[in-house]
Amino acid sequence: MFSVPSLFGYASFVTSFGVGDGSWLAVLLKAFSSPSRKFDDFLPVGSEVTREHAYFEVEGGGWKMGRLFLHGARLLSRGFCSLGSNRISVCIVGSGPAGFYTAEKMLKAHQTVEVxxxxxxxxxxxxxxxxxxxxxxxxxxxxxxxxxxAKSERCSFFGNISLGSDISLSELRENYDIVVLSYGAESDRSIGIPGEDLNGIYSAREFVWWYNGHPDCFKMAPDLKSTDTAVILGLGNVALDVARILLRPVSELAKTDISDHALASLQDSTIRKVYLVARRGPAQAACTAKELREILGMKNLHIKIQQVDLDISPSDEEELKNQRIQKRVYELLSKAAASPHCPPAEQRELHFVFFRKPDRFLPSENGCTVGAVHLEKTFLEENGGRGERFAVGRGEFEDITCGLVLKSIGYKSLPIDGLPFDSHKGVVPNLKGRVLSSYQTGHEAVEHGLYVAGWLKRGPIGIVATNLYCAEETVASISEDVEKGLLTAASGTPKPGRQGLLQLLENKNIKFVPFSGWEKIDAKEKMVGQQRNKPREKITTWEELLKASNV
Structure with missing residues (x-):
């Protein structure tokens, strides 16, 4: 039994544990003993109730109550934001982690929301x-x-709908009370140096999409047979991912859900050496210790790090004192460099190259394909006394001969019509997830009803779980705005929500893939994968995906 405030002393409470994410407790409130009172008067708005029972949620041991009406007095606890009795329609653009975490938090927080x-x-x-x-x-x-x-009765998935070409942001805002943009970053930052358009140079994003079976990169076909050396520019987790895929034995990859075309290409690959090139030093490496430890521990892989690159300055030492993750990364690199190696001639190699930045890409003899990366040595210099240090060229150069270059220097979000966008930072200007139409300090103006989450909100940083906290902040902002009445339509007429979207798609003759369509794709991929001793065999073309979904 739970002890409850004396205010509810005349009600009896019993508890039962439910399923879900493990952090929620369903509390069963039995009917009040007084038949003279109207039971609904005692219930939080939006609760799933019957005449006999009401359900409340408890998180972290604290009561989450809604609005209660006792003797005409309304009590509102901090733990629950009521939306009132009207349905609130929400459209989330983008079905990645940020989008789904936002949907999950909205559905849990508000019983009258339709997402x-x-x-x-x-x-x-x-x-x-x-x-x-x-x-x-x-x-x-x-x-x-x-x-x-996605299977919640109050949630629907609409695949194969492109914001901007199929439907506009203004059309979504006309049909929904709340629009949350979480479509991520589907473009790449450019280095902006000569030779960047040579064949054999790809972004890490393209390469990742290629081996993961993204339909946009099905025809990419990187040449892995004409060279023994690949250069990866950058040292974040994505850079380590692509290095690992290039160097891991194909027999191990064959048991994963890697795309069939990528597996075939890697089977014929002649790449034996991979260089990871970083502008700054090991104390500033952007990867995490977990990812680094995995690749350093791969069997039959010779790790090469120049000891001079591991010598750190007093400024580096001071920086590492306050950065636990970076300190652990540095320790792992130092340990790997000190380990004795007597590799056989056929063993694959992973080189860590620090304090180098690309100056230009040099063509091979055919003039069309990359043949080398021309690197400039760097050192770190403080910028304007702000404590930040940047890589500055020394005027000393060297080349790494290669036939494949992967640029892992960051993803980039793209703007859409009608959306404020900070092109310098590559994000939508926002205040805790609220989109700002004007974002000069002291003169911020909020676009009511328009929100942002994920990479589009904070930039392409963090892991999958980072999006959970990002979504929580955005949903908290939405809840505050709802409670203040800031999202009520000026006309007073409820927006059509899902029915409006369905009508719009019908008028435009646009076919969408519902979640049941995705389940058909999922089932087919798993069936074929089982036949090949894989978790799934991904369908990798737009045509086949739509065909499998039975749209």
Missing amino acids: DIIDRLPTPFGLVRYGVAPDHPETKIVANQFSRV
């Missing part, structure tokens, strides 16, 4: 499906949680 998730792809889950490396199946388990969200 629609749209995505330009026929398949949901975004980076969980097309960004997470195939040899990291444990990270993809979160898709099961997202599936439960």
Whole structure:
């Protein structure tokens, strides 16, 4: 039994544990003993109730109550934001982790919310499906949680709907009370140096999409047979992912959900040496210790790090004192460099190259394909006394001969019509998830009803779980605005929500893939994968995906 405030002393409470994410407790409130009172008067608005019972949620041991009406007095606790009795329609653009976490939090917080998730792809889950490396199946388990969200009676998935070309932002805002943009970052930052357009140079995003079976990169076909050396520019987790895929034995990759065309190409690959090139030093490496430890521990892989690159300055030492993750990364690199190696001639090599920045890409003899990366040595210099240090060229150069270059220097979000966008930072200007139409300090103006989450909100940083906290902040902002009455339509007429979207798609003759369509794709992929001793065999073309969904 739970002790409850004396205010509810005349009600009896019993508890029962439910399922879900494990942090929620369903509390069963029995009917009040007084038949003279109207039972509904005592219930939080939006609760799933019958004449006999009411359900409340408890999180972290604290009561989450809604609005209670006792003797005409309204009591509102901090733990629950009531939406009133009217349905509130929400459209989330983008079905990756940020989108699904936002949907999940909205559905849990507000019983009268109806959520629609749209995505330009026929398949949901975004980076969980097309960004997470195939040899990291444990990270993809979160898709099961997202599936439960999509199957909620108050949630619908609309795949194969492209914001901008199929439907405009203004049309969504006309039909929904709340629009949350979480479509991520589907473009790449450019280095802006000569030779960047040579064949054999790809962004890490393209390469990841290629081996993960993204339909946009099905025809990419990188040449892995004409060279023994690949250069990866950058040292974040994505850079380590692509290095690992290039160097991991194909027999191990064959047991994953890697795309069939990528597996065939890697089977014939002649790449034996991979260089990871970083502008700054090991104390500033952007990867996490977990990812680094995995690649350093790969069998039959010779790790090469120049000892001079591991010598750190007093400024580096001071920086590492306050950065636990970076300190651990530095320790792992130092340990790897000190380990004795007597590799056989056929063993594959992974080189860590610090304090170098690309100056230009040099062509091979045919003039069309990359043949080398021309690097400039760097040192770190403080910028204007702000404590930040940047890589500055020394005027000393060297080349790494190679036939494949992967640029892992960051993803970039793209603007759409009608959306404020900070092109310098590559994000939508926002205040805790509220989109700002004007974002000069002291003169911020909020676009009521328009919100943002995920990479589009904060930039392409963090892991899958980072989006959970990001979504919580955005949903908290939405709840505050709802409670203040800031999202009520000026006309007073409820917006059509899902019915408006369905009518709009019908008028435009646009076919969408519902979640049941994705389940057909999912079933077919798993069936074929089982025949090949894989978790799934991904369908990798737009045509086949739509065909499998029975649209």
